Amino acid sequence: MLRIAVPNKGMLSEPAWNMLAEAGYRLRSNPRQLVVEDPDNDVELFYLRPIDIAVYVGRGTIDVGITGHDLLLNSGTEAQRHMDLGFGASTFRFAAPNESPIASLADIEGKRVATSFDKLVHDYLVRNGINAETIHLDGAVESSVQLGVADLIADVVSTGTTLRNAGLRIFGDPIMRSEAILIRSPRLDEHDERLTILSRRLQGVLTAQRYVLMDYDIPVEKVSAAVAVTPGFESPTISPLHDKQWAAVRVMVPKAKVNQLMDKLYEVGARGIIVTALQASRM
Numbered sequence: 001m002l003r004i005a006v007p008n009k010g011m012l013s014e015p016a017w018n019m020l021a022e023a024g025y026r027l028r029s030n031p032r033q034l035v036v037e038d039p040d041n042d043v044e045l046f047y048l049r050p051i052d053i054a055v056y057v058g059r060g061t062i063d064v065g066i067t068g069h070d071l072l073l074n075s076g077t078e079a080q081r082h083m084d085l086g087f088g089a090s091t092f093r094f095a096a097p098n099e100s101p102i103a104s105l106a107d108i109e110g111k112r113v114a115t116s117f118d119k120l121v122h123d124y125l126v127r128n129g130i131n132a133e134t135i136h137l138d139g140a141v142e143s144s145v146q147l148g149v150a151d152l153i154a155d156v157v158s159t160g161t162t163l164r165n166a167g168l169r170i171f172g173d174p175i176m177r178s179e180a181i182l183i184r185s186p187r188l189d190e191h192d193e194r195l196t197i198l199s200r201r202l203q204g205v206l207t208a209q210r211y212v213l214m215d216y217d218i219p220v221e222k223v224s225a226a227v228a229v230t231p232g233f234e235s236p237t238i239s240p241l242h243d244k245q246w247a248a249v250r251v252m253v254p255k256a257k258v259n260q261l262m263d264k265l266y267e268v269g270a271r272g273i274i275v276t277a278l279q280a281s282r283m
């Protein structure tokens, strides 16, 4: 069985569970369950803290896992980034009090930086030739400056609300941009068949989320012009209609572009344009 580590709590957990459910895997039925066997799909799910997932996968005791890219780099383990999962986007940034003179990377020299991601911060400072002390805190890092244990912080920023409420402002470039990723053990072959099936299923979920099916009718002589607007993945399906002057086209298009594409197709001469959500896909 392929052993898969899944976040048991935190921001990444629910989207990860939803994605696995969409991909056909069996989830736990109560929050006290730590392991779920799913013999039908030849996998075993281990519910673990997101921060620990790279440790297990890096050591090869678990084959693959879902975690944040920032957590992977911070872990310093040999787990490999295998696939981006399109949720849990965040940036990791420095922030200092609104009234503080700290406003650039160089100003961090000699200061105390509070963070939960020590290695990420330490490596970034070393790469940039800055000497500073990192102070490890497990959470609520934003309070550390006001409480006097640090001069600035480095933390996950999503909407920026927590920073604002704590009287902090970001400065400098993001230390990194992160999103949820599938990681794989260094002991698991990149082309392992069980991993290929899992990746293909997850990719299918991403495609079903990002694409829709578009159908339209188009005068036969305008098919080429319409296909140029909606080329699809491989090639659109063109079917004859009872009226020989017209054809029907069926094609996948990016959900985010649906309205622009319908405007263009209408201009080209398409009519009866309809859009249908995808339930599932395997590309």
Ligand SMILES: Nc1ncnc2c1ncn2[C@@H]1O[C@H](COP(=O)(O)OP(=O)(O)OP(=O)(O)O)[C@@H](O)[C@H]1O
Pocket (backbone or CB within 6 Å): 009, 010, 011, 012, 049, 050, 051, 067, 068, 069, 070, 071, 088, 089, 090, 139, 156, 157, 158, 159, 178, 179
């Ligand atoms: N708004 C957000 N707040 C915190 N983490 C986020 C956010 N958006 C995405 N993430 C990602 O979630 C991961 C953080 O997971 P973590 O284990 O810290 O859980 P958490 O959501 O912070 O919950 P907790 O701190 O209670 O454990 C990181 O990869 C981070 O980039």
Ligand SMILES: O=P(O)(O)OC[C@H]1O[C@H](OP(=O)(O)OP(=O)(O)O)[C@H](O)[C@@H]1O
Pocket (backbone or CB within 6 Å): 138, 139, 140, 141, 142, 155, 156, 157, 158, 159, 160, 161, 162, 163
């Ligand atoms: O920019 P925002 O949208 O405000 O989100 C960022 C905040 O969310 C996270 O905290 P979390 O909820 O994980 O609590 P923690 O500090 O205890 O980890 C992160 O550490 C920031 O504090």
Ligand SMILES: [Mg+2]
Pocket (backbone or CB within 6 Å): 139
């Ligand atoms: Mg957190």
